[in-house]
Amino acid sequence: MVCMNLVRDQNLPRTHGGTESFLDRDASEALHFILPLSHDYPGIERWFRSKVAPGLKDGTRHLLRVERDGKLAGLGIAKFDGKERKICTVRISPDYVGRGIGLRIFDGLLKWLDTDQPHLTISESKIQSFERIFDWYGFKLTATKSGLYVPNRNELLYNDQESD
Template sequence: MNIEILRDRPFSEGSGVIGYPELPRLIDRKYLGSNPDAFQNLLPRIFDHLSELSGYYPGFDEWLNKKVLPGLMSGERSILLEYRRGDLSGLAIVKDDESEQKLCCLRVLPPYQGTGVGLKLFERSFEVLNNDSPLLSIAEEQLVVFRKIFQYYGFEFAKIYPDYYRPFKAELSFNGLIESDSSFSLLKPSTGFQLPKFRKSTHG
């Protein structure tokens, strides 16, 4: 059964309360079981805040509807939300199943970038997964944004995947592999992208 997320009632940043009786910090199977109306009233508004990431990942909306939503219902995925003064400031999606523990995506809303929201979401993701080095991947353009954070946490660069999601653009994995196919290599893509060189952080 395919369940589609409806997006007919988006909410704007800085709007305060997001049109729901309470502001949950974690949306998972337990929360949805107790709040079934969240499928229509809350999740569409949350998913809208992830739309900026679709530029890096073609088919992102389909992934939300066909992977994230069923994963929330099965218990293998959770959404973490952060707020500042009652406004949504950032959110992350994590996956925890028998095959992998993964930080699937993380977004800090523009007004709150550089305020520590991202670090808070990383820390909370580690707690939910019970793992401080979960698998994750980023588009090559995002390396400049995440480099210091990844270094702080001692994330280990694992592999580069040229043309993985988009032609002539690479996807970088950390703390593990997103694709075990040996046809993917550590060769630099033709865009001139440089492989990251991290040192282990002293972060405990």
């Protein structure tokens, strides 16, 4: 028997037309961990609740956690829905940057996606943090879109099949 601990996020607003959105403990912790990315990705909570959480249940999304000393040190989210193989989100806790956790997350997500050239996007302002990893894996910059998530900010698209 599988027991899921469902928790209501006390610090987060109700979503989905006023109905409460419940997440299991791991998903709730993951959501809180990625909320600092909302500066670059407004609406990240809504995306997580409406896309990631259901995708985790139906198997089209994968959440990879890396813990150190009993706390979440890094997290990655990938999507494979039969059409698109995408690395959606990767965040490393500032306390653990430069310790190989990013590579571990990318390796795990690539394995789950069963590809070495997944689609991904990144804010131009964050590329310096990921450039070495992208070079390591041979990811190809295929397009730049302005205002994709934040007005007047460029989002860099890698391995985008539609841009080839």
